[in-house]
Amino acid sequence: MIDNSYKWYPIYTRSRAEKKTQEELNRKNIETYLPxxxxxKQWSDxxxxxxxxxxxxxxxxxxxxKEYTEVLMTYGVSRFIYFTGKIASIPLKQIADLKLLLANNADLELVEHEISLGEKVLIKAGPFKGIIAELVSLKSKKSLVLRLENLGFSILIKTSMAHIEPLK
Incomplete structure (x- = not known):
C-alpha cells in the first residue's frame, strides 16, 4: 500500500555533501531541511x-x-535512515522544534552518548585529558562538576560534554 501523505524523512548523504545534496533535491522541487x-574556524592567520x-x-x-525513488536517484544521497526495519519518519513537531532552537541561536552542542549522574567518565580532550572522574552534576553542557577518584572532593571543570565519554 502506497502512503500518499507527506512526512519528514531523514536521509544519509555522502560525507561532506549535505549542502550540494540539498541543492540537487531542491532543483527537483523536493522540500528539504538542513539544520x-x-x-x-581558526586558521594560522x-x-x-x-x-x-x-x-x-x-x-x-x-x-x-511515491517520491522515495526520486530521492534515492539524487546525487549525494546514500540511503534513507531505517528504524525497526522501516524507513524512519520525523514528526512535524520535532522538525519545528529543531528550527526554533537554531533560529534562536541557542548554544547547541551535539553529544553522541548519554551520561548519567554518578557515572564514571574519561576526559578525552582538553587540559584534563586522560583523567578518570565521576560526573556529580551538570551545570550546562560546558560546565560540569566531576569528582576525582580518591581525593574526596569535587572540582568544577569547565569543559565540554563532547570532551568526556562514559567509562566502559
Missing part, C-alpha cells in the same frame, strides 16, 4: 565564522512514499 550551526551541518551527513526531506 546548520555557526562555527568559528585569521578566524572565520562558517555554517556547518548540525548532524553530519544527515538531511531531511519532506516527501510522500
Amino acid at each position: 546548520l550551526i555557526k562555527v568559528e 585569521r578566524k572565520k565564522i562558517t555554517e556547518e551541518p548540525l548532524l553530519r551527513s544527515y538531511l531531511f526531506v519532506y516527501i510522500s512514499s
Whole structure:
C-alpha cells in the first residue's frame, strides 16, 4: 500500500555533501531541511565564522512514499535512515522544534552518548585529558562538576560534554 501523505524523512548523504545534496533535491522541487550551526574556524592567520551541518551527513526531506525513488536517484544521497526495519519518519513537531532552537541561536552542542549522574567518565580532550572522574552534576553542557577518584572532593571543570565519554 502506497502512503500518499507527506512526512519528514531523514536521509544519509555522502560525507561532506549535505549542502550540494540539498541543492540537487531542491532543483527537483523536493522540500528539504538542513539544520546548520555557526562555527568559528581558526586558521594560522585569521578566524572565520562558517555554517556547518548540525548532524553530519544527515538531511531531511519532506516527501510522500511515491517520491522515495526520486530521492534515492539524487546525487549525494546514500540511503534513507531505517528504524525497526522501516524507513524512519520525523514528526512535524520535532522538525519545528529543531528550527526554533537554531533560529534562536541557542548554544547547541551535539553529544553522541548519554551520561548519567554518578557515572564514571574519561576526559578525552582538553587540559584534563586522560583523567578518570565521576560526573556529580551538570551545570550546562560546558560546565560540569566531576569528582576525582580518591581525593574526596569535587572540582568544577569547565569543559565540554563532547570532551568526556562514559567509562566502559
